């Protein structure tokens with residue numbers, strides 16, 4: 001039995017929990033304001049808000065409903081465009097009208113839902129975060145300028161908001177209907193789904209599975225991992241971090257532990273998918289789908305993360321660096337769950353950098369990506385972890401290159417030597433994301449970028465001139 005609140009209505013259903021929220025709202029509830037575009041998480045036409053009870057308040061974030069199984073909605077508040085509508089236009093809708101931000105209108109419900117999600121966010125509102133909230137929505141008509149102006153005017157209005165209580169503010173200021181105030185008490189009445197994990201198909205955020213296996217997965221018996229309590233949480237112990245396998249990219253992005261330890265966290269996160277995908281995509285899902293260009297995989301290979309796996313027969317630990325055995329082959333049986341990930345935080349004398357090159361800077365998968373972790377003692381590297389994606393059949397930890405860096409003093413010529421060793425370790429192939437030669441060139445450039453970023457005292461012109 002799946003139970004949640006859809007707009008202002010209690011839903012209790014025995015449907016297959018694998019069907020998508022998009023199909024449920026359109027075909028079972030006849031709420032056709034939520035549009036079907038790509039069904040692959042790319043266009044945002046199907047955006048809805050998901051409200052999760054945290055303490056006594058509900059926090060809302062946007063997701064693409066085409067990739068969200070209704071099983072992941074249990075105990076939550078789902079808001080479609082119909083659930084936002086007031087008797088007159090709400091603040092966001094009015095702003096779209098005033099700035100001519102809608103033409104054919106197909107994308108508009110998705111944009112309105114995403115920008116309303118921005119209005120409900122507890123973080124201090126800014127123009128940058130207003131635009132970020134729309135980075136998963138595509139419009140084919142407007143050219144975006146009018147949408148940006150609408151977002152700017154919504155953000156200006158929000159500057160007067162009392163940060164402590166975004167929902168009350170939104171109700172009082174014609175952003176959402178007043179039934180939103182009743183949601184926390186109504187969610188509390190929904191019994192938690194015990195959802196005992198068994199031998200079924202395992203789905204976390206669904207952002208990989210619902211793209212790859214869309215037609216078959218809806219009828220499978222599923223264990224939903226996204227909200228399993230034991231797979232959540234980010235904790236620091238000394239210089240180490242432990243986080244649950246179902247930690248989402250968005251949870252990493254706002255974690256004080258991550259923010260304190262990764263100087264350029266915001267920049268890295270922006271390179272990974274879009275806001276609604278980051279709200280669902282988990283770190284264990286990224287490791288397990290075994291994509292040779294998985295961004296989180298590349299980051300955590302460099303950080304030498306340790307995986308803690310468990311199933312009914314017991315628990316074991318394995319370094320992420322030993323997890324990949326061949327193209328899409330991993331050291332994990334189908335029942336094992338990645339429960340926890342542990343890694344050394346890049347703090348004190350440990351430096352970290354992540355770089356990614358894609359056909360588009362944002363909202364694209366990598367052609368080549370790479371991360372580097374360097375433990376320094378004065379100007380000498382005493383431990384190193386260099387990883388790279390898109391340059392072999394698996395996400396690669398470059399062990400020879402990393403070993404080469406140990407006990408070396410950082411210099412421009414060291415970068416030159418490192419590039420030659422790294423090129424020997426990789427075996428890229430030509431595919432849709434670039435030719436072998438192009439990917440080799442990208443790897444060299446990215447290695448240079450690591451050193452220019454981490455060691456501003458080096459002569460960047462000299463590094464860039466390395467062939």
Ligand SMILES: Cc1cc2nc3c(=O)[nH]c(=O)nc-3n(C[C@H](O)[C@H](O)[C@H](O)COP(=O)(O)OP(=O)(O)OC[C@H]3O[C@@H](n4cnc5c(N)ncnc54)[C@H](O)[C@@H]3O)c2cc1C
Nearest residue numbers: 041204205206207208209245273282284285286288295338
């Ligand atoms: C539009 C779009 C853009 C994207 N952009 C990027 C990008 O920029 N960079 C990038 O790296 N990826 C990207 N992805 C891919 C995807 O979002 C990520 O790989 C994501 O981290 C997958 O996590 P998930 O929780 O959604 O996985 P799911 O789809 O739920 O699961 C993926 C696999 O992991 C398994 N699994 C999940 N959790 C566990 C666990 N705890 N233990 C064991 N097995 C588990 C599942 O059984 C399944 O086999 C994108 C996807 C989309 C749709």
Ligand code: FES
Nearest residue numbers: 037038039044066
């Ligand atoms: S239909 Fe395009 S993101 Fe869902």
Ligand code: FES
Nearest residue numbers: 103104139140141
């Ligand atoms: S108004 Fe037509 S796609 Fe955006």
